[in-house]
Amino acid sequence: MKKNSIITLVVCLGAVIGVGSATAQTGNRIKLTLPYAVTFGTVTLPAGDCTITDLKDNGHESFFLIRSDAGPAVDVMMERTGESSNPEDTASTVQLRHVGNIYEIDGIRIDGKGYKAN
Helix, strand or coil, rough: CEEEEEEEEEECCCCEEECEEEECCCCCEEEEECCCCECCCCCEEECCCEEEEEECCCEEEEEEEECCCCCCCEEEEEEEEEEECCCCCCCCCEEEEECCCCCEEEEEEEECCEEEEC
C-alpha cells in the first residue's frame, strides 16, 4: 500500500518554511527551492531552485512552465480549483504529493488562485 501525504511549501518573502524556502515574485511567477526531486509526468526536476511561471490562464485552466535552475523544464496544464474569497489574499504555495519514493506536484496557488494537477 502506498502512503500518500501532501507537503505544502508556503511562499513567503525571504522566509524559510519547514523543508523549503521560496519568495514571491510579481507577474504570476514564483521562485522556490524544492527540497526533493519532483516528478511531473515523465520529467523529474532535481531538488534545488526552480521557477514556476503562469504562461496562459484561460479562466478554467492554466498553462505553467516549471523550470529548474539546473536545466530541466516542463510545460503543464492545470485546472483552476478556485480563488480566495479575500481580495487581499496574495499567498502563493506549491503542494507536493509523496507517493512511495516519488514526490509529485499536486497543486499550485499563485496570488490567491488555486490550480490542481490533472
